[in-house]
Amino acid sequence: MAEYQVLEHDVLVIGAGGAGLRAAIEASANGVKVGLVTKSLLGKAHTVMAEGGVAAAMANVDDRDNWRVHFADTMRGGQYLNHPRMAELHAKEAPERVRELEAWGALFDRTKDGRILQRNFGGHRYARLAHVGDRTGLEMIRTLQDHGIHLGIDVHMEHTVVDLLKDGDRIAGAFAYDRERGRFKVFHAKAVVLATGGIGRAFQITSNSWEYTGDGHSLAYHAGASLKDMEFVQFHPTGMVWPPSVRGLLVTEGVRGEGGVLRNKEGRRFMFDDIPDNYKLQTADNEEEAWRYTIGDKNARRPPELLTRDHVARCIAREVREGRGSPHGGVFLDIAWIKEKLPNAAEHIKRKLPSMYHQFKQLADLDITQEPMEIGPTTHYMMGGVNVHPDSQMSDVPGLFAAGECAAGLHGANRLGGNSLSDLIVFGKRAGEFAAKFAKEHSTPALPKDRVDAVARIALEPFERQGTESAYDIQHELQERMQALVGIVRRQEEMEEAVAMIRRLESRAAKAVVHGNREYNPGWHTALDLRHLLTVSEAITIAGLDRKESRGAHFRDDFPNKDPEASKFNIVIVKGPDGAMQLKRVPVVPLTEEHKKIIEENQA
Amino acid sequence: MSGHGSGGTNTGGSAVFRIWRGERGKGDFADYKTEFSGGMVVLDVIHKIQASQAGDLAVRWNCKAGKCGSCSAEINGMPKLMCMTRMNQIDVTKPVTVEPMQAFPHVRDLVTDVSWNYEVKKRIKKYKPEKPGADGQWRMQQDDVDRVQEFRKCIECYLCQDVCHVLRDHHHHDKFIGPRFLVYSAALEMHPLDTADRVPDLHAEQGVGFCNITKCCTKVCPESITITDNAIIPLKERVVDRYYDPVRKLFRVFTGG
Numbered sequence: 013m014a015e016y017q018v019l020e021h022d023v024l025v026i027g028a029g030g031a032g033l034r035a036a037i038e039a040s041a042n043g044v045k046v047g048l049v050t051k052s053l054l055g056k057a058h059t060v061m062a063e064g065g066v067a068a069a070m071a072n073v074d075d076r077d078n079w080r081v082h083f084a085d086t087m088r089g090g091q092y093l094n095h096p097r098m099a100e101l102h103a104k105e106a107p108e109r110v111r112e113l114e115a116w117g118a119l120f121d122r123t124k125d126g127r128i129l130q131r132n133f134g135g136h137r138y139a140r141l142a143h144v145g146d147r148t149g150l151e152m153i154r155t156l157q158d159h160g161i162h163l164g165i166d167v168h169m170e171h172t173v174v175d176l177l178k179d180g181d182r183i184a185g186a187f188a189y190d191r192e193r194g195r196f197k198v199f200h201a202k203a204v205v206l207a208t209g210g211i212g213r214a215f216q217i218t219s220n221s222w223e224y225t226g227d228g229h230s231l232a233y234h235a236g237a238s239l240k241d242m243e244f245v246q247f248h249p250t251g252m253v254w255p256p257s258v259r260g261l262l263v264t265e266g267v268r269g270e271g272g273v274l275r276n277k278e279g280r281r282f283m284f285d286d287i288p289d290n291y292k293l294q295t296a297d298n299e300e301e302a303w304r305y306t307i308g309d310k311n312a313r314r315p316p317e318l319l320t321r322d323h324v325a326r327c328i329a330r331e332v333r334e335g336r337g338s339p340h341g342g343v344f345l346d347i348a349w350i351k352e353k354l355p356n357a358a359e360h361i362k363r364k365l366p367s368m369y370h371q372f373k374q375l376a377d378l379d380i381t382q383e384p385m386e387i388g389p390t391t392h393y394m395m396g397g398v399n400v401h402p403d404s405q406m407s408d409v410p411g412l413f414a415a416g417e418c419a420a421g422l423h424g425a426n427r428l429g430g431n432s433l434s435d436l437i438v439f440g441k442r443a444g445e446f447a448a449k450f451a452k453e454h455s456t457p458a459l460p461k462d463r464v465d466a467v468a469r470i471a472l473e474p475f476e477r478q479g480t481e482s483a484y485d486i487q488h489e490l491q492e493r494m495q496a497l498v499g500i501v502r503r504q505e506e507m508e509e510a511v512a513m514i515r516r517l518e519s520r521a522a523k524a525v526v527h528g529n530r531e532y533n534p535g536w537h538t539a540l541d542l543r544h545l546l547t548v549s550e551a552i553t554i555a556g557l558d559r560k561e562s563r564g565a566h567f568r569d570d571f572p573n574k575d576p577e578a579s580k581f582n583i584v585i586v587k588g589p590d591g592a593m594q595l596k597r598v599p600v601v602p603l604t605e606e607h608k609k610i611i612e613e614n615q616a
Numbered sequence: 617m618s619g620h621g622s623g624g625t626n627t628g629g630s631a632v633f634r635i636w637r638g639e640r641g642k643g644d645f646a647d648y649k650t651e652f653s654g655g656m657v658v659l660d661v662i663h664k665i666q667a668s669q670a671g672d673l674a675v676r677w678n679c680k681a682g683k684c685g686s687c688s689a690e691i692n693g694m695p696k697l698m699c700m701t702r703m704n705q706i707d708v709t710k711p712v713t714v715e716p717m718q719a720f721p722h723v724r725d726l727v728t729d730v731s732w733n734y735e736v737k738k739r740i741k742k743y744k745p746e747k748p749g750a751d752g753q754w755r756m757q758q759d760d761v762d763r764v765q766e767f768r769k770c771i772e773c774y775l776c777q778d779v780c781h782v783l784r785d786h787h788h789h790d791k792f793i794g795p796r797f798l799v800y801s802a803a804l805e806m807h808p809l810d811t812a813d814r815v816p817d818l819h820a821e822q823g824v825g826f827c828n829i830t831k832c833c834t835k836v837c838p839e840s841i842t843i844t845d846n847a848i849i850p851l852k853e854r855v856v857d858r859y860y861d862p863v864r865k866l867f868r869v870f871t872g873g
Contacts (some may be wrong), residue, residue, distance in 0.1 A: 053676075054734060055772055056684040114754060117807065119761050119768060126755030144765065150683065151768060161734075163741050169731075192723055220678045255655020261681050366769075371681065374700055375657070452786035520759040528672030531639065532724040534673035 013279040016187075018074060018197035018459070021047035022451035023444070024186060024201035026173050026591055028227065029057035029147070030436030031416025031443070032207030033156035034109075038444030044451050047166045047199055049188060050222050054169055055157045055552035058209050058221045062149025063264035063367065064133055065141025066437070067430030068106035072123055073130040074138040074310065074502070079103040081137050084614035086431060088290070089135045089320055090395075090424020091564045091574075093241065093582055093600055096607045097402035098421045102431070102438050110142050118155040120144055132269045132305070134318040135428040137294065139308075139616075144365045147614045151435055171197065174226065175467045176204065176235040183411035187467045189220050191537065191569050194530025196468055200459055202451040205405075206232055206414040207444045210394040211245070211377075211548045213487075213541075216495035218391040219251055219262035219493030225541040225549030230420030232398045233547060237407035240420040240583045242548070243387055243555035244395035245563045247500045249324035251390025253342035258375050260390040263345065263368060265429045267385075268317040268362050271306040275327070275384070276336035282462070285315035286327055286567065292320055303353060322426050322565045325389040329500055334386065340454045342388035344528075348381055357381065389500055393432065394548075395423040395565060396555070399584060404446035405439055411450055411457075415443035425564020468598065474526040474539040481523040483539035490517055490545055502512040503569045518546055555583045590613070627654035627864035631708040633661060635673070636715040641722040647711060652703050658688055658714065659698035661724075674725035682838060685773030689726050690715045695775040695836045717778040730774055736793050740822075743804055744812040760808045767803035767847060769839045772796065776843060777834035782826045786820035792823035795843050805854070819855045823847075824848065 023039040025032045028050035030283050037047045050057065082103035087094055101394040108434040114120065114128065120142050121129040130139045134149070161167075170191040177198070185200040187293055207230030208615045212220025250263040268274075287295045295316050296302040302315035317324065328343050338344055351357035358381035362369050365380070372378045372385060398407050398414035400421060405413045416436045425429065474483070490513075497510040521542040526535045561575035562568050581597040588594040603611070637646045648665045659677055670854050677687040680699045687698040691704070692713055716845055720728040721837045748754045776795035784787050793801075801814050803820070818824045829843045841847070858864065 052678050052684075052686060053730065056678045056686050058679070060684045060771070061679050062683060109751070115745060115748075117745075117766055117804075119756075119807070119808075121765075122756055122758040126757055127753060129758075144768070147683075150771065158737070158742070161738050167734075169734075192727075192729075198651065221684070223678065256653065258655045258681075302860060350778045367683070374682070375702070376655075437641035482667075482671070484671070488667075526671070532727055534674060536841060562807065579756045 014465050016197060016198050016464065016468065017198055018198045019047060021045050021201045022197060023047070023203045023205065023443070023447045024049065024199045025205045025207060026186060027057070027207035027209060027418075028054055028151055028167070029059035029207060029416065030156060030433060031440035032057070032205070033153065033160055034437050035205045035207055035415055035444035035447065036165050036442030037156065037160050037163060038441045039448040040165050042445060042448035044448045047168060049168045049171045049173060049199065051172050052170065052192070052421055054167055055153055057153060058223060059149045059153045059433075061219070061221065061262065061296070062152070062433050063146040063262065064266040064269065065131055065148045065430050065434035066106070066110055066131070066152065067136060067140050067428065068110045068142055068434055069103060069140060070107045070110065070128060070130065070142070072127045074299055077138040077140060080610045082106070082140065084611050086422070086428060087424070088609060089426050089428040091426060092424065092579060093564070094424030095402050095421035095601050096603050097601065098439075100607070101402065101442075102422055102434060105438045106434040109434065113152060113155050113437070116155050116159040118151050120151070126611040128297055131266065132314070132318065133429045134265055134268070134324070135320050136430065136464055141430040146362070146365050148433060152437075159612070168197070172537065172540065173231060174471050176231050177460055177463055178235060178409070179460060181410060182457055183409055184457035184459055185462060189471065190491060192532055193537070194533065198459065198510055199462055200456075202454050202456060203411045205447050206398060206412070206418050206502055207416050207419045207440065207443070210417040211552070212391045212394075214490065214494050214545050214549045214552070215391040215499070216491040217251065217260040219248060219260055220391065226544045228414060229397055229551070230544035230547040232407055232409070232412065232414060233551070233587055235409055235412060235587070236587065237409045237412060239400040239551055240396060240399040240582050241424070241437060241584060242265060242396035242551040242585060243559050244425050244565045245391060245552060246321055246393040247325045247389040247530075248392035249321055249328050250345055250387040252376065253386050253388040254340040254376060261371070261375070261386060261391065262392065263363070263387050267347050267365060267368060268315070270347065270361070271303065271350045272317065272345050273315070274317050274324070275344045275346060276331045277338055277344075278336060282331055282336070283319065283324065283327060287316050287319065288323060294569070295319065304381055321429065322567070325500060326567060328389055336384040340386050342386045344384040345387045346384035347385055360522065393417065393427055394513030395425065395569065396420050396552070403442065405443035406446060406450070411454065411587060413443040413447045414428065415439040425566065471540060474524055474536060477523060477525045479525050481520055481525055483521070483524040483526065483535060484564050486517050486520050486524060486542055487538055487545065490549060494549055498549075501567055501569050502556050504557065507553050507557045511550070514546055514553065515548050521546060550593060551585050554593060555585060558583055558595055576597055627704070628652055629708065629751065631661070632711040633665060633701070633755065634713045635662070635665070635675070635709040635726070637725050639722070639724045641766060645713065654704070656703045657699055658691055658701045658703065658706070658712075661703065662698060662714065674723070674727045676727050679684060683771060683847055685771035688717055688773045688775050688778065690717065695772060695778045697775070697838050699792065700838060719778040719780070720774070721786040732789055733772070733774055733777065733796065736797050737800065739810045740793075740797060740801055740804070741814050741817065743807065743810055745809040746811050753863060754809055756808045764803050764806050766841055767799045767842060770796065770799055773838060775836045775838065779832045779836045781830070781832070788823065788826060792826040795827070797822070798824060798827070798851055799843055799847045805851065815854050815858050819859055824851050824855055827852070830865055
């Protein structure tokens, strides 16, 4: 019998980034007892790294903007595999959620007439991203954190959830341990909201923090929920490539929004060379028009650097592959050039992009107001996730909800920049609201005591094993192989090799040995994370194998074009009765007549 | 077109890391000899040691990009973020010491218990905005939000709390909230729309008077917030104006305020 403490809540929220905090605030405002579990300290979640802004059609800068245009942009970016109802709710509710942040103390940059300033971003037709310089995520998380601490939410910092618990079909809580002492905690709850973020740590080059080990995806899958769109992993075009220790670290799209241009080693702005047909009408075809757009000329079309992330990332990969890259295997991103256009360019850059200035100055000895940066693609965002109901965010498991990056649907085959922060607050709020409602309408589930004992036993196994297998080695090998075999350009044989690799690493993970004791032991934490990393890696790979076309973020060398037939389905993964992953193709959610009309009127 | 700088003079080699190992304040330094390459930061070296020599070496970190403020420690005695301290800024001819922050209770190895900070924040009066305009929106000019935005750059690494002698040496955690929360209070007090009054709390239980302007906090701030000059001194002035202004003092005698 394992020793553990039982904690009682109506709603348990797992994850304290933007989505988790917003869910906890909403559930609490709905009058239920809320627990919030976070792997790190409060206010440190990956949301702090979001830079560019939060997309919301407030029309403060361009009065032509409205939710219909935002909806159409989101659907086009997602290649119409998005759940249209989610895209609709998101576009409609984002402005109100942003204004709410202001009511709670957020201080966005201002327009001349004193309203929230909005900036241009890739794939968004009008200036739409509310922002605070290039630290919008920090502003958002701090605002939610500082608002939330006065609401009576029980915050459990530095706790990791090992498994979800069920009573029959419905959710009953979660089994966790506190990282500081290694003590087991059973969170008994009527409803659980997963808000655990993404999976970037399954890859070697990533902009994601250590927490992004796919916990929510994996916990939901093992609890019987289905996962959707797992083949769609976004590789952000601009990560740092030098020095090696910061390879992958994000360089905000805001650099391009403020006039930054991409050049190869020959000095050519190669993005003009390959503008996809469906974006031709709204993309500038010369440098002069592109600059006019940057400085706010509403009649000018967007620079090609602001095309969707998947396209820009592949163009960069092509330049590098064909020998036109920069010295350290990237291409050049140049914002310093705007000094030809603006009298006080250096001050302007420091003011609009302070974190980027700081990041390059400190980590790469480079002054971005004077010299071009070297950048290359980095694993950035997971479009796929827990398959949820568009309005309530509930998964297939009654009482289990998911919001933010660990949920699927809003972004389809690819996400637009700025649509992540808005996703967090729109659907975080909805998940919190509906989880509270579920908790109020249902009795307390029974705790599965046998299961609790079994999970505790499994969690402690790494301490009892003999041998030399290291969890760190397994993790590093997985990351390196996933990058090489299931990365930005994919092909059949390599993904098959990846499946075999995952099988091998699974059996090695079952032998991983941990030294020391349970108190703040990173070796143990790494060993327990492996299950999640391996689960999401397998899901990404088998979904990638099944989608025999290139669409959005999923690019296959052996099927380089879109297949109209493949536009008709999403790939859904569930755990089969035998414990193996089962994959099925389900028809995409059809557009309503109204949706079709909106998309039609925004074609041009 | 030029590429990146080479990363300074120290392009790699070997170093001895002298890391504090132990639990709840008890322990000792342990030496780890390790190789490092150009461009590495201290946190990279710590991770390397963790993966190869000391699997259970406890270290708190998160974003590794200077944005979350988790990996605070004392490197060669200086409070710093491990993820933003490059190896080429460090003299590797001598052992490099890495210790946990001293102003908070020790947990294990490089990890300290910073929960006190979270408790302090809860005691500060929350943001209370004035009513928005008729259209439901607030209007603020960029010039008026600039100084508050400086304070809101804070990543809560607590290095300023660590270096502050009122906390570090005198342990006045019960009567002084420390530079971080003076910055936090200043951000609220100077918010163009805020209507709450925090001056009485700052004067009494939050102890703004304990700060004697040595500016150590400003020096260690990784976000380069001018903590003392822009946040603390204006708060001290507000307290002085309210409680030590002779005219107001007289007024209070008569009103009993």
